[in-house]
Amino acid sequence: MTEVLDPPNRTEVPAVPSPNVQRLSTQNELKPKMKTKREGSTVGKPFVDAPKISMRGVDVFYGAKQAVFGVDLDIAKNQVIAMIGPSGCGKSTFLRCINRMNDTIDSCRVEGSICLEGEDIYESKLDVVPLRARIGMVFQKPNPFPKSIFDNVAYGPKIHGLVSRKADLEEVVETSLRRAGLWEEVKDRLDSPGTGLSGGQQQRLCIARTIAVSPEVILMDEPCSALDPIATAKIEELIAELSQNFTIAIVTHSMQQAARVSDRTAYFHLGKLIEVNETQKVFTNPDHELTEAYITGRIG
C-alpha cells in the first residue's frame, strides 16, 4: 500500500497492481474513518425566524422522574415538523406539552417556556379550552365520539360557539370532511355512527373533527400506527395538503413517514433533543452520530 505514496516513478509502469485480495485484507487494520459529531446540546437548526411556537428550556417531570431535559425548539408557521426517536425518548410527552395535555396527569410538571406566537401558554390565568381549540390534537388510536359522523365534526364548533345557524354548521361539517378527504365516502350516511367507519376513515374523521374548529396548530401523535398502508398513504397525503394552512407537529415511529411528510425533523434520545434539521438533511447526512445510528437502524 505504501507504494502509492512514493513519488511517481517516471520510467516504469508498476509491474503488478495491488491485487484486490490485498486491499481487502489490509482494510481492517486501516480503520476507515467516517465523519462523526458528538456534542452536548442540540445540533443543527432548532430555531427559525418568526416561529409559530417557540419553546425554551422545556423540562418535563413525572413525579421525581425527569422525562424531557431542557428542550429548545422553534416550530415554523405552516410547516410540518416530525419528531422521531426510540420508545421512551420523550417525544410524545414533549408533544403533549404543546397544548397542555399533560395537565391531565397529576404527577406531571412542565418547566421552561412554551409560547404560541409570543404568548406564554403556561400562563396561570390562561384558559386551556380555547388554547386546545387553537392547538388541536390527533391521537394514535382513532377515537371518534360514540355519536353520528355529523355530530363528531359538529361538536367542536358547537361547544366553542363558533357557529350559530344550522346552515353554517352544516357548511363547517362539509368543509371539514372535504378537507379531511372523507366527504365523498360519508356524505350519504352522515347520521350513521362514527364508530362504524373503518380505522382509516375514523382517523380522517378525527382529523376533520380537529380542523372543524379552525385550529392554528395540529399535533399528531403517531396518527398512522394503527392503520394499513393505504389508509396511511391517505393520511400522509392529507398532512401535505393541510400543511398549507396549518402548522403541524407529528410524532411518528416510522422514519420513512417522517422522511416523506415533514419539512423539518427533530430527533429525541433519552429525553434530550439531539438534532433538528431540514428533513432532507437528516435523512441523507445527519449532523449527529446518534441521529445517524437511529435512522440507519443501528440502535432502537
Next chain:
Amino acid sequence: MDNLNIDRHISQQFNTDLEHLRTHLLELGGIVEEQVANAVKALETADSALAEQVLQTEMEVDKREISLDHECTLILARRQPAASDLRLVLMVTKTTHDLERMGDEADKIAKMAIALNEDGASPRGYIELRHIGSNVLKLVNMALDAFARYDAQMAVRVVRDDNQVDLEYRSALRELITYMMEDPRSISRVMNILWALRALERIGDHARNIAENVIYLVHGMDVRHIPLDEIEKKLEAENNSAD
C-alpha cells in the same frame, strides 16, 4: 471497521448485505485495476497474448457490474437505507458504472496493442505512454484505497493528481502532433498511440469520479463539477466543524 459501523445494524442481514456490497465493489475494483495495468503493459511490451487476456476479462467485469447493481436495487427495495447507508448504496452504483467504463477503456488500449503489434515497428510516443500510464494506474489505485479506507483526504489527492494527468496528456498530444507533421508516414501508427493515451486520460477521469463519490460517501458533500481549491476549502470547513 469500528468507525464505519457497517456491522452495527440491528438487522444482521442488513450488515451482511452492506458488507457484501463493499467487498464486491472492491473485488471489481481490483479486477479493473489489473485490467488497466495489463492493457498498458501489453501495449508497451507488444504482448498480444496479454492484450487478449484483457479483452477476456471484460466479460467478467460486465457480469459483476450487473450483479452489483442488482444488489443495490435489492437493498434499496428491502431496507430503504438512510444517511451513510444510503450514500454507500448510491456511491456503489455510480462507482460500479465508472469501473465498468474504465474496463471499456482498458479494452480499447488492448485493441490498440494488438493493432500496433500487427503493424510491426515501434512507433514514437512510448515514453509518454509509459509515463501517463503509470500515473493513471496510481490514480486508480489511490481512488480504490480511498474507498476502502473511507479516506477523503486521499480522494482529494486523486482529484489533484488527475488535473496533473490532464496536463501531461495535453503536452503529450502536442509532442505527437509535432512528430506526425515531421514524418507523415507514421501518422496511422502514432494515431494508435494517441487513442491509447486518450483512453488512459479517460480512465484517470473515472478515477476522479470515484474519488468524488468517496468524498460524498464520507462527508455527504457533492463535489462534482467544482474546482479543486473549492473542494479543499469545503472539506476544511467540514473538518473544522466536526472538531
